[in-house]
Amino acid sequence: MKAIVAVKRVIDFNVKPRVRSDGTGVDLNNVKMSMNPFDEIAVEEAVRLKEKGVVTEIVAVSCGVTQCQETLRTAMAIGADRAILVETDAELQPLAVAKLLKALVDKERPQLVILGRQAIDDDCNQTGQMLAALADLPQATFASKVEVADGKATVTREVDGGLETLSLTLPAIVTTDLRLNEPRYVTLPNIMKAKKKPLETVKPDALGVDVAPRIKTLKVIEPPRRGAGVKVADVATLVTKLKTEAKVI
Amino acid sequence: MTTLVIAEHDNASLKGATLNTVSAAAQVGGDVHVLVAGANAAAVAQAASQVAGVAKVLHADSPALAEQLAENVAAQVLAVASGYSHIFFPATVHGKNVAPRVAAKLDVGQLSDISKVISADTFERPIYAGNAIATVQCTQSQKVATVRTTGFDPAAATGGSAAVESVAAVADSGKSAFVSKEIAKNDRPELTAAKIIVSGGRALGSSEKFNEVLTPLADKLGAALGASRAAVDAGYAPNDWQVGQTGKIVAPQLYVACGISGAIQHLAGMKDSKVIVAINKDEEAPIFSVADYGLVADLFVAVPDLISMI
Numbered sequence: 001m002k003a004i005v006a007v008k009r010v011i012d013f014n015v016k017p018r019v020r021s022d023g024t025g026v027d028l029n030n031v032k033m034s035m036n037p038f039d040e041i042a043v044e045e046a047v048r049l050k051e052k053g054v055v056t057e058i059v060a061v062s063c064g065v066t067q068c069q070e071t072l073r074t075a076m077a078i079g080a081d082r083a084i085l086v087e088t089d090a091e092l093q094p095l096a097v098a099k100l101l102k103a104l105v106d107k108e109r110p111q112l113v114i115l116g117r118q119a120i121d122d123d124c125n126q127t128g129q130m131l132a133a134l135a136d137l138p139q140a141t142f143a144s145k146v147e148v149a150d151g152k153a154t155v156t157r158e159v160d161g162g163l164e165t166l167s168l169t170l171p172a173i174v175t176t177d178l179r180l181n182e183p184r185y186v187t188l189p190n191i192m193k194a195k196k197k198p199l200e201t202v203k204p205d206a207l208g209v210d211v212a213p214r215i216k217t218l219k220v221i222e223p224p225r226r227g228a229g230v231k232v233a234d235v236a237t238l239v240t241k242l243k244t245e246a247k248v249i
Numbered sequence: 250m251t252t253l254v255i256a257e258h259d260n261a262s263l264k265g266a267t268l269n270t271v272s273a274a275a276q277v278g279g280d281v282h283v284l285v286a287g288a289n290a291a292a293v294a295q296a297a298s299q300v301a302g303v304a305k306v307l308h309a310d311s312p313a314l315a316e317q318l319a320e321n322v323a324a325q326v327l328a329v330a331s332g333y334s335h336i337f338f339p340a341t342v343h344g345k346n347v348a349p350r351v352a353a354k355l356d357v358g359q360l361s362d363i364s365k366v367i368s369a370d371t372f373e374r375p376i377y378a379g380n381a382i383a384t385v386q387c388t389q390s391q392k393v394a395t396v397r398t399t400g401f402d403p404a405a406a407t408g409g410s411a412a413v414e415s416v417a418a419v420a421d422s423g424k425s426a427f428v429s430k431e432i433a434k435n436d437r438p439e440l441t442a443a444k445i446i447v448s449g450g451r452a453l454g455s456s457e458k459f460n461e462v463l464t465p466l467a468d469k470l471g472a473a474l475g476a477s478r479a480a481v482d483a484g485y486a487p488n489d490w491q492v493g494q495t496g497k498i499v500a501p502q503l504y505v506a507c508g509i510s511g512a513i514q515h516l517a518g519m520k521d522s523k524v525i526v527a528i529n530k531d532e533e534a535p536i537f538s539v540a541d542y543g544l545v546a547d548l549f550v551a552v553p554d555l556i557s558m559i
Binding site: 118160 | 316318319320323341342343345346347348349350351352353354356357358359360361362371375376377378379380381382383384385386387388389422423424425426427428429430431432433445470478481482487488489494495497502503513514520523524525526532537539540541542543544545546551554555558559
């Protein structure tokens with residue numbers, strides 16, 4: 001069974017984003033970029049399914065600038081078999097990415113597509129769901145457990161009040177949440193092997209997709225700063241301040 | 250111009266998140282309608298009809314909608330979507346699950362987690378875990394959005410008298426099935442609606458300690474209990490207590506962070522709280538940068554003291 005995993009190159013999650021003072025966006029010059037953490041979890045899950053003998057081939061896909069090749073090599077170092085880069089410098093929004101992925105799903109015919117629940121840069125949380133809709137496939141988002149057997153995926157999801165388990169017919173779309181797994185460390189031998197794995201590049205035009213953005217960003221600013229707080233010396237002072245100054249208890 | 254708000258409910262009652270979403274819809278201008286898609290959910294439709302500012306309630310009822318399966322709810326929304334300029338979902342797990350399916354089928358981009366309505370086509374939303382606020386404009390004919398409930402006061406639950414209209418329910422897609430759920434039941438206020446939240450981090454050390462130390466404080470303050478990702482990952486608290494970028498977004502009157510270091514991703518979920526208290530024995534912990542009142546102390550000593558002194 002073939003699985004596709006979609007991965008995005010984003011600002012590293014440890015880096016504090018700095019907003020450009022001209023209002024045009026977050027400064028990404030010379031900033032460390034990494035695979036979106038939820039996408040790492042997606043790749044790891046696909047590799048575990050392969051190790052269990054459920055999945056036979058993992059295709060990693062990324063959409064964006066040439067440097068996304070690095071992200072794809074990381075996916076292959078974790079264990080993906082081959083990669084496809086849909087290369088473009090254009091601003092890509094989730095609907096466009098979902099359409100690109102749908103074109104690849106039509107070509108590759110996977111039984112499972114695993115994506116991260118959201119990218120930590122735009123925090124949209126849309127791509128997996130949009131892909132599922134475009135491909136008319138069932139979805140299970142915020143997955144904390146995935147089991148595949150007999151043409152079905154049984155997925156436990158983290159929901160607002162606790163956990164919920166769904167059964168989906170394959171092919172299906174799954175998006176990962178934090179506790180689905182802990183991604184393995186990539187070993188040097190696997191990094192070296194990944195350099196030799198196939199990486200194909202294709203343009204959005206070739207997939208017949210118009211990637212023009214639908215939503216315009218007018219400006220990006222820092223959120224209002226909280227006023228500086230104080231350190232209190234002891235619990236008694238804290239209680240007094242909460243009662244008389246802040247008046248919250 | 251009319252906005253359709255997709256109600257958040259459990260088939261028995263309307264959830265508060267719907268009220269905040271109705272407020273957001275009211276700010277867009279034009280009429281506000283509410284869609285209740287559920288099973289045996291007449292009481293929810295009734296409740297929706299009483300919300301101030303709602304002009305009409307559409308009620309679709311079928312076993313296929315009982316568990317809010319995305320494939321079915323999205324199809325239901327699409328069945329009635331024509332004519333609505335805006336389709337708003339609360340940014341709850343259900344809303345986030347369904348909204349993008351609707352947007353993709355309508356071939357429109359979606360706005361996620363809007364925190365402010367500037368005009369009918371311009372909104373603010375947080376990006377980069379709330380480290381930046383983007384002002385975005387959507388000029389498509391239908392605007393699909395999820396609404397960050399902490400950005401809007403709830404509409405009044407009474408005062409409205411809308412008509413409830415039955416609409417045909419869609420068939421089950423047949424591609425997904427509900428198997429089971431484990432939903433916690435307790436008497437605490439719901440985390441996203443609570444006025445006071447007591448939240449614990451990995452420093453609590455075990456789920457026994459987490460409960461032993463923090464529950465009495467939450468009880469004393471009538472508070473909800475929250476947790477950091479690290480605490481949930483370690484099994485000290487259930488996943489639905491997680492506050493943060495991918496957990497609950499909260500903005501209570503008072504947030505008491507006990508043994509929480511204050512990673513960017515946690516701050517994303519609580520930095521809009523009115524008053525933040527941090528108790529941590531590490532004086533360099535980033536949480537102190539957002540705390541109005543910071544106490545550098547051992548929480549195992551400070552929290553019991555706090556309970557006795559309140």
